[in-house]
Amino acid sequence: xxxxxxxxxxxxxxxxxxxxxxxxxALGLALLVLGAVSLIVTQDAAAALVLAIGVVMWLAxxxxxxxxxxxxxxxxxxxxxxxxxxxxxxxxxxxxxxxHSGHESDRVRRxxxx
Numbered sequence: 163x164x165x166x167x168x169x170x171x172x173x174x175x176x177x178x179x180x181x182x183x184x185x186x187x188a189l190g191l192a193l194l195v196l197g198a199v200s201l202i203v204t205q206d207a208a209a210a211l212v213l214a215i216g217v218v219m220w221l222a223x224x225x226x227x228x229x230x231x232x233x234x235x236x237x238x239x240x241x242x243x244x245x246x247x248x249x250x251x252x253x254x255x256x257x258x259x260x261x262h263s264g265h266e267s268d269r270v271r272r273x274x275x276x
Contacts, residue, residue, distance in 0.1 A: 183230060186223030190216050229253035 197213030200206065224239035232254055234240035249255060 179230070183223045183227040186219050186226060188223075190219030190221070190223055192216070194220055225253060 193212055193216030195216070197209050197211075197216050200209035201213055221239060221242065224235055225243065228234045228239070228243070234243070234254065244252060
């Protein structure tokens with residue numbers, strides 16, 4: 163029974179890693195639009211809450227994609243995250259390290275003295 167529970171937990175984690183950003187984007191955008199339309203039509207405080215939850219889910223989807231792909235999908239999300247969050251929460255920092263293949267052409271050649 164424990165193996166089944168652990169297997170399901172791993173499966174849920176992998177599915178969340180693969181599909182999490184897309185689901186957060188889609189559900190966040192749907193809630194954002196639904197909340198905005200509902201706020202315009204009914205002018206209810208609950209609609210503002212739905213709108214806020216949609217914005218947070220949409221931004222969480224962008225953060226998840228930036229964590230997974232090491233770059234932001236939208237300049238707006240990049241600007242919001244890099245200006246409002248501390249740098250330790252930036253999922254794209256320190257991912258631009260140079261990669262060397264070990265091939266001779268990758269090595270720096272120093273000029274010889276004459």
